[in-house]
Amino acid sequence: MKVSQPTRLTMVGGGSWATALVKILSENNVTIKWWMRSQVDADHIKKYNHNRSYLSDVQINPRRVKVCTRIRDAFRDSEVIILAVPAAFVGEALRGIQPQHFAGKTVVSAIKGMIPATNQLVTDWVSDQYDVPAAQIAVIAGPCHAEEVALEKQSYLTIASQDVACATAVADLLRCRFVQTTPVDDIYGIEYSAVMKNIIALACGITHGLGYGDNFQAVLVSNAMQEIRRFVDALHAKHRDLSGSAYLGDLLVTAYSPFSRNRTFGNLIGRGYTIQSAQAEMNMIAEGYYAVKSIHAINEQCAVPMPIVDAVYNILYEKATPTSEMNALKRLLL
Numbered sequence: 001m002k003v004s005q006p007t008r009l010t011m012v013g014g015g016s017w018a019t020a021l022v023k024i025l026s027e028n029n030v031t032i033k034w035w036m037r038s039q040v041d042a043d044h045i046k047k048y049n050h051n052r053s054y055l056s057d058v059q060i061n062p063r064r065v066k067v068c069t070r071i072r073d074a075f076r077d078s079e080v081i082i083l084a085v086p087a088a089f090v091g092e093a094l095r096g097i098q099p100q101h102f103a104g105k106t107v108v109s110a111i112k113g114m115i116p117a118t119n120q121l122v123t124d125w126v127s128d129q130y131d132v133p134a135a136q137i138a139v140i141a142g143p144c145h146a147e148e149v150a151l152e153k154q155s156y157l158t159i160a161s162q163d164v165a166c167a168t169a170v171a172d173l174l175r176c177r178f179v180q181t182t183p184v185d186d187i188y189g190i191e192y193s194a195v196m197k198n199i200i201a202l203a204c205g206i207t208h209g210l211g212y213g214d215n216f217q218a219v220l221v222s223n224a225m226q227e228i229r230r231f232v233d234a235l236h237a238k239h240r241d242l243s244g245s246a247y248l249g250d251l252l253v254t255a256y257s258p259f260s261r262n263r264t265f266g267n268l269i270g271r272g273y274t275i276q277s278a279q280a281e282m283n284m285i286a287e288g289y290y291a292v293k294s295i296h297a298i299n300e301q302c303a304v305p306m307p308i309v310d311a312v313y314n315i316l317y318e319k320a321t322p323t324s325e326m327n328a329l330k331r332l333l334l
């Protein structure tokens, strides 16, 4: 990707994170074609310059942002594609897009989830499905809730790519008054850690819903860090400092923030909601619900000890009760 401004960019997704990223990018010299599936939401933005369904206080700049519901129109002439729908729906969002539509473009995943059908990271899936070279793929990571971006609270993003020049170019696009960005090369470590922290946040929410306190959660989170290290090292061994903000920082914000979708979903499960009723209660998607199934399946090959992931999987997919799983888990934590 050329680092030259102005940049023509496509945002795929009409949810909270897509809306927050549109806000960030609109601060810079970027023109955005913003694809969303809902015609009603798109029409509303065109008329009133805000997204009625997510982060409705964010003003959309009509000079920078054009909304559309046809994915091929959204891709035309763009240099950068940002994917910002939950992983389970990215295939549906890109229906009608062929490898040639990605040719020459930089693809940036803002997604912290796994492709359920293939148990792949989103970037691996993009590379396989659309023949996008690794040097043109990046991810957006770091502890950053869309709600705080909407409020212009100081935030930090880490941009990872195997090609540091690509990461740097994307980091330049996303740096603004209230967002600092850092380019790095550990794309696999960062993407897997971002997926894992959502599962841990489900566990934090479940235990909170059951009545466990801060003392327990601190032990849960520190054990989770070790679990993440074991898993990521087993898949992609590399020297990495997991105390960095894209790893530990993202785990902390998700585990402790009331904005967290995954923690909220877990909390409802801990309080006795069924999966269906918890999903219905939330207007947003908790990626960890889908991801735990993929991570559990991948770990059948690696066989890394992951008691927290196993407990969440058993609760969400094996009909185990939160009480019994957390009773068993608490004996394993140190």
Ligand SMILES: NC(=O)C1=CN([C@@H]2O[C@H](COP(=O)(O)OP(=O)(O)OC[C@H]3O[C@@H](n4cnc5c(N)ncnc54)[C@H](OP(=O)(O)O)[C@@H]3O)[C@@H](O)[C@H]2O)C=CC1
Pocket: 013, 014, 015, 016, 017, 018, 036, 037, 038, 053, 054, 084, 085, 086, 087, 089, 092, 093, 110, 111, 112, 113, 144, 145, 146, 147, 283, 284, 285, 287
């Ligand atoms: N929210 C945040 O703070 C952050 C989120 N992320 C990541 O960003 C990604 C998107 O999350 P987020 O924006 O929070 O999600 P939201 O729950 O806010 O939005 C979900 C989006 O997915 C769309 N969608 C839902 N169901 C389908 C479907 N069946 N087919 C196609 N599209 C569908 C929704 O469209 P519709 O409105 O029409 O239903 C909406 O645009 C996730 O991977 C998340 O982990 C990363 C960092 C921060």
Ligand SMILES: O=C(CO)COP(=O)(O)O
Pocket: 112, 142, 143, 144, 145, 198, 201, 250, 253, 254, 259, 260, 261, 262, 263, 286
């Ligand atoms: O990844 C996120 C913030 O960095 C958002 O996920 P949660 O909403 O589950 O915390």
